[in-house]
Amino acid sequence: xxxxxRYKLHYHVTPPVGWLNDxxxxxYYKGEYHLFYQYYPYDSKWGPMHWGHVxxxxxxxxxxxxxALVPEEEMCFSGSAIADGDxxxxxxTGRINLEDDLFYESQYLAYSNDGIVFKKYEGNPVLASPPxxxxxxRDPKIWKHEDYWYVVIGSNTEDERGRVLLxxxxxxxxxxxxxxxxxxxxxxxxxxxxxxxxxxxxxxVFFFSPQGMEPQGNRYKNIHQTGxxxxxxxxxxFEFVPEVDxxxxxxxxxxxxxxxxxxxxxxFIIAWFNSWEVPYPEGEDGWTGAMTMVRExxxxxxxxxxxxxxxxxxxxxxxxxxxxxxxxxxxEFEKTGEVIINGDLxxxxxxxxxxxxxxxxxxxxxxxxxxxxxxxxxxxEDVRQMEWVPINSTSWRLFLDASxxxxxxxxxxxxxxxxxxxDGNWRLTNLSTQNLDVEAYHLRRxxxx
Ligand code: FRU
Numbered sequence: 001x002x003x004x005x006r007y008k009l010h011y012h013v014t015p016p017v018g019w020l021n022d023x024x025x026x027x028y029y030k031g032e033y034h035l036f037y038q039y040y041p042y043d044s045k046w047g048p049m050h051w052g053h054v055x056x057x058x059x060x061x062x063x064x065x066x067x068a069l070v071p072e073e074e075m076c077f078s079g080s081a082i083a084d085g086d087x088x089x090x091x092x093t094g095r096i097n098l099e100d101d102l103f104y105e106s107q108y109l110a111y112s113n114d115g116i117v118f119k120k121y122e123g124n125p126v127l128a129s130p131p132x133x134x135x136x137x138r139d140p141k142i143w144k145h146e147d148y149w150y151v152v153i154g155s156n157t158e159d160e161r162g163r164v165l166l167x168x169x170x171x172x173x174x175x176x177x178x179x180x181x182x183x184x185x186x187x188x189x190x191x192x193x194x195x196x197x198x199x200x201x202x203x204x205v206f207f208f209s210p211q212g213m214e215p216q217g218n219r220y221k222n223i224h225q226t227g228x229x230x231x232x233x234x235x236x237x238f239e240f241v242p243e244v245d246x247x248x249x250x251x252x253x254x255x256x257x258x259x260x261x262x263x264x265x266x267x268f269i270i271a272w273f274n275s276w277e278v279p280y281p282e283g284e285d286g287w288t289g290a291m292t293m294v295r296e297x298x299x300x301x302x303x304x305x306x307x308x309x310x311x312x313x314x315x316x317x318x319x320x321x322x323x324x325x326x327x328x329x330x331x332e333f334e335k336t337g338e339v340i341i342n343g344d345l346x347x348x349x350x351x352x353x354x355x356x357x358x359x360x361x362x363x364x365x366x367x368x369x370x371x372x373x374x375x376x377x378x379x380x381e382d383v384r385q386m387e388w389v390p391i392n393s394t395s396w397r398l399f400l401d402a403s404x405x406x407x408x409x410x411x412x413x414x415x416x417x418x419x420x421x422x423d424g425n426w427r428l429t430n431l432s433t434q435n436l437d438v439e440a441y442h443l444r445r446x447x448x449x
Pocket of ligand 1: 021022038049077078079093138139193194257
């Protein structure tokens with residue numbers, strides 16, 4: 001079918017056609033990075049889930065590969081991937097719908113030897129149901145530690161409080177239940193999706209995406225959140241002990257169901273650059289859904305910082321503007337761009353992003369007196385703002401794609417990821433009067449169509 005390209009992203013993963021949601025199977029196998037995604041190729045709405053597949057040499061240039069998993073009796077819900085010697089193993093949730101809205105979810109495996117063609121394991125499912133038999137039992141994230149494979153899986157309690165379960169196995173086929181890694185005390189949502197547990201800079205980080213968490217002031221303003229708890233984890237007792245409260249990882253409008261992977265001593269994160277129950281304007285163009293750009297994460301104190309990858313630099317195709325913010329009036333970007341603002345951030349910044357032919361717009365504001373960065377898409381209840389105290393680095397780095405903005409403040413301690421839909425090109429107008437150094441670039445395409 002026909003795809004209209006007006007909103008199609010140039011350097012973020014999108015489906016060639018049809019619907020995309022969560023990142024799945026983010027991994028490294030035989031010299032390449034792999035990313036899979038929740039995929040429905042036959043409509044730009046959610047439908048029986050497949051796994052789409054892309055690969056990359058550097059997490060910036062991506063190429064589409066054949067669909068990796070196709071639903072049969074089971075829909076292929078979210079999961080992860082891991083290299084086991086020559087085998088590339090996918091562990092995913094098989095979702096089976098029964099009558100009257102009843103369903104159940106179990107864990108399945110699929111194998112490949114070339115990283116392209118996957119065969120489902122005949123002994124599926126390998127993990128049928130959780131100890132309390134909740135039908136919600138999904139999104140396995142697998143890793144290896146010493147002799148064992150470990151997996152965390154999203155689930156909930158009988159009275160619908162989100163929880164995450166930990167299992168281990170010697171062969172990925174027989175799994176032993178170990179512990180509850182975390183559980184909502186009642187005000188953190190009815191289901192915890194897409195869990196992740198890993199060591200980062202000397203601590204353990206427990207990620208998950210709670211559904212149905214109530215907003216609290218400027219926090220948790222998305223319908224569904226993604227965030228983390230810092231703590232300690234013990235491979236003898238299998239206990240995760242939280243040390244800090246749940247924190248959102250991204251403060252923009254669109255960041256959900258993230259997944260991380262480690263390679264080469266670095267920890268990378270990617271997320272679905274949308275969420276459930278929000279408008280999807282690109283849907284009428286024959287495609288829906290995108291991935292955020294990949295970021296590298298580190299722990300500084302008890303906060304995760306997100307950094308754009310070094311390899312993003314090679315997308316800079318030409319400089320569009322360099323100079324003092326004060327003298328910058330309006331700059332037009334041909335669909336994509338990167339803007340770096342550097343200097344003494346005890347001064348205000350106010351930028352307006354508009355479509356050259358209208359459409360949606362966004363304001364980006366920094367007021368040091370208020371101490372908040374604001375991303376405002378022009379809908380009153382939907383303004384995103386977060387406290388920010390510039391510490392080491394006094395810079396803003398803004399990435400624009402055809403229908404997205406990603407704003408990194410300072411070292412990446414405050415990041416906003418939002419989809420915004422301008423008509424035509426991006427026009428950036430400066431409304432501030434400060435002396436700050438600005439560099440603006442056009443970014444080239446890094447995804448084949
Ligand atoms: C998260 C999620 C997962 C599930 C998948 C279905 O966005 O709801 O829990 O596996 O999407 O597409």
